[in-house]
Amino acid sequence: MGNFIKDRKPQEDSWTPYTGLEDMDNLPSGDVYVPFDEWKSSRDALLKRNSRLGVILENTDNVAELVEDFDRLDLVVLQFPKMADGRAFTQARLLRERFGYKGEIRAVGDVLHDQIFYMQRCGFNSFEMRPDQDIPTALGAFDEMTVTYQPAADEELPIWRR
Amino acid sequence: MYQYSQEDHQLLQERVSQFRDQVARRLKGDLSEDEFKQQRLRNGLYLQLHAYMLRVAVPYGLLSSEQMRTLAHIARTYDRGYGHFSTRQNIQYNWPKLEDVPKILDDLAAVEMHAIQTSGNCIRNTTSDPLAGVARDEIADPRPYCELIRQWSTFHPEFNFLPRKFKIAVSGATHDRAAVAVHDIGLRLVKNDADELGMEVYVGGGLGRTPMIGKLIREFLPPHDMLTYLEAILRVYNKLGRRDNLYKARIKILVHETGEEKFRELVEEEWQQVKTSSLRLRDEDIKNIEAHFKDPEYEKLSDFDVDYDKELISDPMFANWADKNIELHKKDGYRVVYLSLKSRNQPTGDVTADQMDAIADLADKYSLGAIRSTHRQNLVLSDVKLSDLHSLWQELTALDLATPNYNHLTDIISCPGMDYCALATARSIPIAQALTERFDAYDFINDLGDISLNISGCINACGHHHVANIGILGVNKKGVEVYQLTLGGSAREDASIGKIIGPAFTADEIVDAVSDVLDVYLTNREDPEETFLTAYRRLGQGPFKEKLYG
Numbered sequence: 201m202g203n204f205i206k207d208r209k210p211q212e213d214s215w216t217p218y219t220g221l222e223d224m225d226n227l228p229s230g231d232v233y234v235p236f237d238e239w240k241s242s243r244d245a246l247l248k249r250n251s252r253l254g255v256i257l258e259n260t261d262n263v264a265e266l267v268e269d270f271d272r273l274d275l276v277v278l279q280f281p282k283m284a285d286g287r288a289f290t291q292a293r294l295l296r297e298r299f300g301y302k303g304e305i306r307a308v309g310d311v312l313h314d315q316i317f318y319m320q321r322c323g324f325n326s327f328e329m330r331p332d333q334d335i336p337t338a339l340g341a342f343d344e345m346t347v348t349y350q351p352a353a354d355e356e357l358p359i360w361r362r
Numbered sequence: 363m364y365q366y367s368q369e370d371h372q373l374l375q376e377r378v379s380q381f382r383d384q385v386a387r388r389l390k391g392d393l394s395e396d397e398f399k400q401q402r403l404r405n406g407l408y409l410q411l412h413a414y415m416l417r418v419a420v421p422y423g424l425l426s427s428e429q430m431r432t433l434a435h436i437a438r439t440y441d442r443g444y445g446h447f448s449t450r451q452n453i454q455y456n457w458p459k460l461e462d463v464p465k466i467l468d469d470l471a472a473v474e475m476h477a478i479q480t481s482g483n484c485i486r487n488t489t490s491d492p493l494a495g496v497a498r499d500e501i502a503d504p505r506p507y508c509e510l511i512r513q514w515s516t517f518h519p520e521f522n523f524l525p526r527k528f529k530i531a532v533s534g535a536t537h538d539r540a541a542v543a544v545h546d547i548g549l550r551l552v553k554n555d556a557d558e559l560g561m562e563v564y565v566g567g568g569l570g571r572t573p574m575i576g577k578l579i580r581e582f583l584p585p586h587d588m589l590t591y592l593e594a595i596l597r598v599y600n601k602l603g604r605r606d607n608l609y610k611a612r613i614k615i616l617v618h619e620t621g622e623e624k625f626r627e628l629v630e631e632e633w634q635q636v637k638t639s640s641l642r643l644r645d646e647d648i649k650n651i652e653a654h655f656k657d658p659e660y661e662k663l664s665d666f667d668v669d670y671d672k673e674l675i676s677d678p679m680f681a682n683w684a685d686k687n688i689e690l691h692k693k694d695g696y697r698v699v700y701l702s703l704k705s706r707n708q709p710t711g712d713v714t715a716d717q718m719d720a721i722a723d724l725a726d727k728y729s730l731g732a733i734r735s736t737h738r739q740n741l742v743l744s745d746v747k748l749s750d751l752h753s754l755w756q757e758l759t760a761l762d763l764a765t766p767n768y769n770h771l772t773d774i775i776s777c778p779g780m781d782y783c784a785l786a787t788a789r790s791i792p793i794a795q796a797l798t799e800r801f802d803a804y805d806f807i808n809d810l811g812d813i814s815l816n817i818s819g820c821i822n823a824c825g826h827h828h829v830a831n832i833g834i835l836g837v838n839k840k841g842v843e844v845y846q847l848t849l850g851g852s853a854r855e856d857a858s859i860g861k862i863i864g865p866a867f868t869a870d871e872i873v874d875a876v877s878d879v880l881d882v883y884l885t886n887r888e889d890p891e892e893t894f895l896t897a898y899r900r901l902g903q904g905p906f907k908e909k910l911y912g
Contacts, residue, residue: 283400284483286523290600293520298635314400321519344380347373349513351640352520358589358640359369359513360647 203333206304206326208342210335213328215254215275233275236261247272256308259287267299276301278324280309289322296323296353316341323353363424363732364509364654366474373516374471377478381405382464389461404484406477407463411784416455416463417480418470422490422508422532423451423735427722430733432473434718440466445718447703447711449775449826450529451489451735452480456782478516483524485515485596489531491539492736493698495655496744498690502551502559504534506651507588510643514589521596525603526611528596529568536855541737543567543576543857544829546613547595552582560584565595565625566617569823573859574614579626585648587633589641594633598625658730658745663695667748680755682804683766688751695748699729701741701758702765702773706798709791710776711739720761728754737853738775738814740768770807771815771880772798775826779819779836780843786819788836788843789869793817796873801880810880813894814853829853831895832879833860834872845872849879849906850898863903864911878909 204213218227218234224242233254239246246253254275255266266273276295278288288307295301306326307319313333320342329338349359381401388398399409406417418433425433433453437445440462441455448454458466470476479486488508495503511530515521521528533540534551542548548564560582567576583591595613602620604610617625674681689698701721703711713721721741725733728750729743736742741763746754758764767773774797777783779790794817801807817834818825827833833848844866851860867875880894882905887897898906 284523285605286521287601287605289520289523290597312400314404315523318517318519318522345373345376345517347369347376348519349516350518356640359367360510360650361640361644 203329203331203335204326205329205335205338206306208339210339215252217256217277231274233277236265239269243269254304257291259285259291261291263291263295263299266295266301270299270301270303273301273303275304275306277306277308280307280311280315283310283312283315285310289318292319292322292324293353313338313341317344321348321352321354363426364421364505364651370474371471374474374476377405377476378464378467378471381467385460385464403482404479405463405467406480407458407460408481409784410456410782411780412782413457414460414463415782416458416466416477417448418453418455418475418477419480419487420451420453420475420735421512422488422494422505423492423737424494424505425733425735426473427725427731427733429473429475430718430722430725432469432475434715434722436466436469437713437718438715443716444708444712444714446709446778447713447735447739447741449737449739449824450487451492451737452487453735456778481527482522483526483528484522485518485524485528485530488512488515489529489540489545489737491533491535492734492742493539493689493744494534494734495657496691496693496696496698497535497537497539498692499536500534500692501536501553502534503652503655504532504540504549504551505655506648507534507549507551507561507585508532509651509654510589510647511592514592514641518596521600524596524600525605526608526613528599528613530592538853538855538857539736541826541829541853541857543855544569544573544826544853545576547592548576549588551585554582558584561588563591563595565629566614567857568612568614569826569828570612571609571821571823572612572614572618573823573828574618575857575859576614577617577622577625579622579629586643586645587637589643590637590639591629591633593636593639593641594629597632597636598628602628660693660696660745661747663693663747665694665748667695670748670751673752677752680752682808683755683759683764684751685808686766686770687764687768691745697746697748697751699743699746699751699754700736700768701743701763702767703740703763704767704773704798705762705765706795706802707762709778709781710774710794713741717761717763720757721763724754724757738769738773740773766804767807769812769814771801771810771813772807773814774798775814775816775830777817777819777824779817779825783819783824785822786836787821787838788819788845790817790819790825790834790836793834793836793845793869793872797876800873800877809884809890811890811893814851815876816851826853827851828859829857830860831898832876834876837866839866843869845869845875847872847875847879847910849903850895852895856895861903863906875910879906882906882909 256277531545563580564576734742780786816830829851848860
């Protein structure tokens with residue numbers, strides 16, 4: 201750990217990712233998140249678990265497919281395979297703004313402090329920072345700008361209507 | 363002009379202090395060049411062949427005289443005494459020192475300017491008609507819409523890491539002076555039969571390696587829906603645009619590969635979800651922004667001025683300039699004046715610090731304190747009285763800004779080429795200069811009439827050679843710079859991509875080749891009224907090929 205930020209604070213991460221090696225019936229105890237494909241194929245088994253559940257999406261997955269499971273999903277993990285690949289920004293905004301998802305949205309992968317300001321505006325509230333990232337710098341990035349022009353997950357109105 | 367709000371100012375200050383900190387860390391060695399690259403590119407700072415290049419945004423090409431003086435100050439203090447106006451109405455400095463860049467950004471912020479989103483894979487500065495608000499053929503002023511797009515796109519949280527850069531242009535007149543057809547999104551303000559204002563939406567135009575004309579995906583979009591529609595297009599692009607290949611990442615490739623019809627459906631489908639969001643513009647939202655662009659206090663003047671007419675007759679040099687570099691103004695007694703940045707003595711688009719200061723003074727003296735930059739790399743004084751034209755011309759002549767060549771052969775668009783650019787594979791400035799030397803005779807230029815000649819120093823096509831009547835592309839073949847000739851392009855409302863006429867020419871041959879092309883036109887045109895482009899479209903490649911290679 202040591203590189204995890206949630207709700208603007210460094211925290212311990214309570215979640216365990218499903219690595220693809222475990223038997224679905226024999227997952228570690230506690231909060232687990234699984235790839236979207238596994239979620240679709242093993243949904244019934246997973247729902248029987250007495251723990252919180254999450255799902256990790258590819259950045260090409262359609263977030264609309266999660267909507268009916270929102271009440272059972274405490275975490276949606278979105279991926280940044282490269283810093284320059286910004287598809288998950290759209291996924292996050294759709295989850296929050298269009299579909300009203302209230303749980304944790306987490307950024308993983310090439311997560312640098314440069315993106316944090318934008319990520320939080322799109323609805324991300326937790327961040328697995330790339331291991332080389334300086335955590336104090338990342339924490340400072342939430343407030344690096346105080347002016348926002350557009351409506352987004354954190355702001356209902358454009359600046360000209362406020 | 364748009365006046366910055368408290369928030370606009372605050373944003374710039376925060377941005378500058380953030381970048382100052384990053385530069386300090388880079389200079390101390392705490393940031394590697396690689397890490398720093400992400401930061402500097404978000405602030406318009408490129409690493410070029412010899413030095414850093416800073417690109418400063420000129421929102422929709424509009425400058426106050428005060429801003430122009432600051433640009434002069436920057437050129438003089440931090441650069442080598444000049445700046446370069448680009449085809450996207452911005453200004454570039456080729457020699458800033460890294461440690462000076464925060465100071466430059468401070469100076470810019472003091473006059474409401476910046477370098478935000480002038481590089482990187484984000485929505486770039488919106489460009490527009492340099493005659494916005496004064497053109498006789500204007501349907502509606504595009505500037506309020508450009509300003510709304512500026513606000514919407516600045517640090518847009520969802521669209522700052524797009525597959526590739528994204529350029530938007532807005533035009534509001536019958537004639538397209540903003541090259542909307544070769545932008546990622548081009549918007550044209552139009553009126554329907556009921557006299558209501560709307561927008562044509564073109565998507566997927568662009569130059570570069572794969573030149574394409576934008577596709578009209580919506581014929582009449584109410585202006586209130588502009589931002590929701592843009593958001594829908596950008597979202598479709600961010601989701602589906604290619605990220606596997608840099609050269610196939612622009613939206614033009616997505617539109618092309620998806621198919622125009624299917625792409626339109628995707629956009630419309632997304633738009634249905636967002637069209638009633640808070641981004642939908644209300645009447646008062648548009649009115650409030652329009653208030654920033656109200657007409658200045660024009661005097662009530664006649665459109666005839668006896669002295670002006672006399673000066674035209676008595677001074678043929680003045681008459682020649684007036685014939686080419688002046689356009690009608692929507693108000694009687696005023697004219698729009700083009701300041702040519704295409705003299706024989708300076709590279710295309712370059713302006714010295716002294717010229718900038720002088721232009722600012724002339725703008726105050728003759729043109730209500732405003733200056734515009736154009737996509738053909740010239741400047742405009744938009745509100746000059748008929749009675750002032752002769753004095754203005756004399757002052758411009760003394761400044762070498764009165765070359766009478768607007769929209770004529772030597773009004774050449776050229777990229778900086780291998781003299782500055784790290785991407786270029788051939789020189790372009792020397793070719794532009796050689797062409798100007800050869801064809802600079804007044805009579806010849808006059809006789810050729812309306813024509814465009816553009817030069818790019820590599821296939822990235824920053825010199826817009828694809829959309830010139832005569833385009834020149836410099837490439838490097840086995841260590842030798844050679845120049846391909848394309849004919850028949852246009853960046854206006856009849857936009858088209860030029861076609862390569864045949865094998866390339868060496869640097870020594872290219873000027874003669876252009877001369878041959880001009881000869882074919884002069885010999886074959888139906889009458890002097892038939893422009894080069896019209897004649898080429900009628901004649902086809904045949905006679906040109908024969909002359910060049912026959």
